[in-house]
Amino acid sequence: MIRIPGKFGNINPDLLPPPPEGTPFNNPYLTSWMQFINAIKYPPDLAFATLYMGLDHLAFAGFYILPTTATSKVFRYLLKLIVDPLVTFGQSALFFYMIHFHVYQVIGPLFLACIPGCKLRVREGWFWIYWMVGLTICRVLCSKYAEFKARKGPDSIWRFL
Structure with missing residues (x-):
């Protein structure tokens, strides 16, 4: 409007x-x-x-209309593939925001050095591989941080971050 x-x-x-x-x-x-x-x-x-x-x-x-239970194994796997990373990043959103800059800053030069002719442009496939590798690293770090945060008491400052 x-x-x-x-x-x-x-x-x-x-x-x-x-x-x-x-x-x-x-x-x-x-x-x-x-x-x-x-x-x-x-x-x-x-x-x-x-x-x-x-x-x-x-x-x-x-996201609200996504079913939380599935009957077929394939659908259950796809649901887990989509929902689990979202839950992981959601449990440590500020941590993800703070580390993703550093992760991509470190793996960018590694990609360019290890893969000959690699240009990290959106039109080329290497960008998407680079992006998924970075998200995978961030997911592992965020899940470890979420576990660390869950072990802290309810009055801990770590629960807010």
């Missing part, structure tokens, strides 16, 4: 190229789907906040 009028809640609509003739409401945000979802987060933009809060709520609804 914020994008359709194109003025209030949208940062700098005048910086966009003028829309072609026949664009609804003569709104530059309605020229393409890429322009529609192009939201600027600085300064806090109302279109950005509502767009991504809506996407967050759709993701939460998707």
Whole structure:
């Protein structure tokens, strides 16, 4: 609803190229789907906040409707493959945030040195392998940290981190 009028809640609509003739409401945000979802987060933009809060709520609804029990072994395995990492990262979210920078900073040069011709670009397959290796390392570290945190008492400062 914020994008359709194109003025209030949208940062700098005048910086966009003028829309072609026949664009609804003569709104530059309605020229393409890429322009529609192009939201600027600085300064806090109302279109950005509502767009991504809506996407967050759709993701939460998707997680909510995931079944917690499964009858087939294949479905049970797939559910475990998806849910277990999310639970692990959720139990130590701040720790994950703090270590993932360092993990990728360490494994990036290792990838580039060990794999000849490797360029860590999104278009190439090495980026996705690099990303999954980093997530695997972070998952192991986060599960160890979650176990450490669970052993602490209820009044421990570690329970908050």
